[in-house]
Amino acid sequence: MSARIVFSSLLCLLSLFIAGCETASSPYAGEQIAARQRQLAMEPRGDFYIGRRFFLDHTHFWGYLRRPGESWNNSKLVIMNERYMKIPNRLPEQPNDGGYAYGDDHNTEYRIWGQYTGRRVFDPNSNLVLPEFELRRWEVVNESPGWLFKPNERFNGSQLLRAEPGSTP
Secondary structure (H helix, E strand, C coil): CHHHHHHHHHHHHHHHHHHHHHHHCCHHHHHHHHHHHHHHHCCCCCCCEEEEECCCCCCCCCEEEECCCCCHHHCEEEEEECCCCCCCCCCCCCCCCCCCCCCCCCCCEEEEEEEEEEEEEEECCCCEEEEEEEEEEEEEEECCCCCCCCCCCCCCCCCCCCCCCCCCC
16 A cells, blocks of 8 residues: 555656646746737837846846847846946935835836946855946836846846856856
8 A cells, every 4th residue: 555655656756847847837837928029129229238136145247238130048147337327226224214125126127228348256155157238328118127137037036047158257
């Protein structure tokens, strides 16, 4: 009888695993990805970048930048140089009045003007070496644009959603 219980338990676990896999790669996710690709293909082109703010507590990187029309998979996690302009939502890390704080614009999408400096900058709190971007101008495009890399991703507030290529010291 114990072999029967073990077999039933394994069968039950296997069915849960298969059901979990189905939702992660459901046809609906494929439709969302295809819709996102169509949306990106229709973006106006220009001498600017599309930026998505990505905030993790105590880190100094700003978020992801990509060229218009490109996928977020091609984006780079950057550290902003504020020599000419302050980053969007430059607020205190701990506000006195309980109001907005630095990073409250997490996941906001921006149109960003500027250029890469060619330097790579070390962020000691994330232990990443990232490209530096010299900000010249910005404007908000969308305050709630949805998922960044995959439709089923879940932001937990303490880690990146992907491993950043070439970002280790």
